[in-house]
Amino acid sequence: MTSQGIRKGNLGILVGGGPAPGINSVIAAATIRARLAGVQVIGIQDGFRNLMTGELLHVDGVRARNLDIRDVSRVHFRGGSFLGISRANPTVNPESSQKPPMEIVIDTLHRLGITMLITIGGDDTAYSAAELSNATGEGVHVVHVPKTIDNDLKLPGLVDTFGYQTARHVGTQLVRDLMTDAETSTRWYFAIAMGRKAGHLALGIGKAAGATVTIIPEEFTQKDKDGNDTKVEFDDIINTLVGAIIKRRASDRGHGVVVIAEGVLLNLNPKTIPKAAKKEIESAGFDAHGHLRLANIDIGGLIRSGVYARFKQIPGFDPPSIQAKNVGYELRCVDPIPFDIEYTRDLGYCAAKHLLENGDRVVVALDRGHFTPMSFDDLYDPKTNRTAVRMVDTESARYAIARRYMVRIRRDDFDSTDPSKINMLERMARICGLSPDEFRAEFMPLTRFEKPPLDLERSACEGSEGDLLHGVQR
DSSP, rough: OGGGGSSSEEEEEEBBBBBTHHHHHHHHHHHHHHHTOOOEEETTTTHHHHHHHHHOOOOSSEEEEOOOOOOOTTTTSSSSSSOOOOOOTTTTOOTSSSHHHHHHHHHHHHHTEEEEEEEEEEEHHHHHHHHHHHTTTTTEEEEEEEBOOOOOOOOOOOOOOOHHHHHHHHHHHHHHHHHHHHHHHEEEEEEEEOSSSSOOHHHHHHHHHHHSEEEOOHHHHHHHOTSSSSOOOOOHHHHHHHHHHHHHHHHTOOEEEEEEEEGTTTTTGGGGGGHHHHHHHOOOBTTTTBBGGGGGGGGGHHHHHHHHOOOOOOTTTOOOOOEEESSSSHSSSSSHHHHHHHHHHHHHHHHHHHHHHTOEEEEOOOOTTTTEEEEEEGGGEETTTTEOBOOOOOSSHHHHHHTTTOSOOOOOOOOOOHHHHHHHHHHHHHHHHHOOOHHHHHGGGGGOOOOOOOHHHHHHTTTOOOHHHTTOOO
């Protein structure tokens, strides 16, 4: 490419949201590509936060730095973000602000001579990038590189967001160690995994580790008479776990590990939440994007307390020792595995090259090795006017297979024609001090969330190559 074909101006790079393995690799690849084209690269420290102050008047200060190839040539191996990160939100205008933050951001970018900007982040940062692009018009050209260990951005071809594979890999190792301890000490662990809106990470960890049970918010979602998603009943989560513990005990196994997506808390019907839990949730506070600060809530402790309270209603059952563990912050800044290193180097290269060649207003994605940009306009969910979220498809073979390997109360546990099922039902009832009919009345309602048996031919049809190529999501 000749110098005449390169867009003029400086290239800025910033990171928003929460950390994810592979951020430094994106920064490095984009920087190297731009510098080889003779373009100056400016790394903006701490995301949008410093741009919003309006005090960023020059580079090589505390808020921005010139980046060259020698600065980034080996950072792709490391986790975290050497440019820092923040959840600052330039799309919200505080009452105390005399000038909208977005205007300050645009003014600051102009003073730095930045005509091209790469944002790296999740759904909130993607939304901020899209709004910045709308506000600045042709002044600053913006592309976004999607990152989140939650894997909940709706990308073309159903590809993963970067950081997810590394987080799943490390999370699986942690849960595997908990499983060994659970068996050794005859106890249960409730491992809370990140996933504010969707259960991809929890399901990926639970399935790979072979956890006893995995709980995700999508599995309890049903439609009401108006076609809207219903809220999750707190007792349904508790009874699912209690039923799994009882079923394991009936199989002479008094230990287990449950992986729970933190997002189940956000989907709860508030009328069903215990008073003590409500107080903790109400005091947690909200971040700059209006999200409840889940890190301030002991989700595992709340669920454990609910399970113990439920066991008190089953006086014939001696409950096990249960420990709650968060599996979250340990995953966000680990060194990326080779998959995410290669993936993010490709993403960073494509982001820089697209901007240099006059590209604009896209989310950078790769589908089976091919550059597959997605327009900012396709980010939005028309119902919420926010970035669309990719949920776990509970109709898919992936989920059906995961569910089949879990230990939980199933519809066929109440099959009155199968002698082995009758025997197991009697054992579960007996260790609870209940009759089979009483046990059925207590736990059979859980089966209303159970999907029909997996139909492989139907699944093959719905997961056809044509659907994947067009990013169809059922």
